[in-house]
Amino acid sequence: MADLHLPGTLTPLFAGLPRQVDVDANTVGEAIEHLDRDWPGLRDRLCEPGPLLRGHIHVYVDRERATLDTPLQLGSRVDVIAAISGG
């Protein structure tokens, strides 16, 4: 189970979506797919067709910059960051 933390810009878009979610997944991409099942449309807010992470969405797994293919371990901490984009 990975410990996934979401940006505050995402939670108002999906009813009931918390900032922190425990997800059982083998990769970052799989974790996002799991979330999309419970909150349809969430994947499109984080990914663009490809799929690829959106340009201003940065994901870190245990403090290392990650991609959708980055593997997750039991207890991995996953931080999804809406990268700063000016005022």
Next chain:
Amino acid sequence: MPRTLLLVGTRKGCFLLESDGDRRDWALRGPFCEGWPVYHAVHDPSTGAIYAAAASEWHGSAVWKSPDLGETWTLSSEGLAYDADGGRKLSKVSTLAVNDGRVLVGVEAPGIFESRDGGASWSVLTTLAGEPGSDVWDDPANQPPGHLGVSALMFDTDEPSRFWAIVQGIGLFETGDDGTSWAPRNKGLRADWPRPHEDVGFCIHKLVRSPADGDRMFQQNHVGMHRSDDAGHTWVEITEGLPTEFGFAAAAHPHDRDTFYVVPLDPGHGRCMPDGHAAVWRTRDAGASWQRLDRGLPQRDAYVGVLREAMAIDSYDAPGLYFGTSTGQLFASTDEGESWSEIANYLPAISSVEVAQID
């Protein structure tokens, strides 16, 4: 008592201003859409829904919908993407058009998506592939981020399979068969730059059609104002008498085919009202002459711009005219532009203003 609703798209969300039929006092609500940049917000009179085309730097493009005049909002981008294998990227949803429950959205790279289920899902209607100029916008070197997109759509409300689309920097196209085939509608327009195709290569900023005469159209072009008396088949220039040839916003009088409003801007990098004097200009004779309308508008140090969708006109017997600025002011006139009052200030930069009359 009728309600008058202004839909204001801004760089930080959508706002609604409401008044009655007198349009003197306005109450503001918002921001909606979680502060996403909203490029265009429209009201569908057939369903009562509001749609807002928005594109977040973080979370991509989507169309927001409120079925209850702003009380609740949802968003969807289901299907609002090009096939990843085609190399074409959807970077922004720019403009909306609604007709009888159907919603069209123009996007960049140039294309039109449609929804027939009230904005819940979307599919590609057309990319205008094969039209003159499409080799330019289909060139991978010109893919977004860039400036090519479908910047405006306009339905023929009497003939729903007929509508017009502006492709930025390319020109105006008309379809009579719901987007299956298109015809360029740019004859007579001016362009001060080389054009690789005879029929296209024009920079149309705004197209409006007279509700009183469907053959009468006006457009604010990058270089000049133009009028058509045959629904866009041919154009004549009517710039003479205006302070500049450049601008974005325009509005057609709802009852008089010869009356039309524009907001001329400095064509340089500033793209503000000339010399810091705010004014709207009106013709009552289809462009033969123009009147400067500035009573109530700031006449010094007003370096404000008005974007393509940021002026609207209602259809009361005494029509109300509204425009929003790039610096967050919203002005209204209920005497055909003779005098103006500021009805909101300190809003984020305004992208669009539309007006709805609700019985």
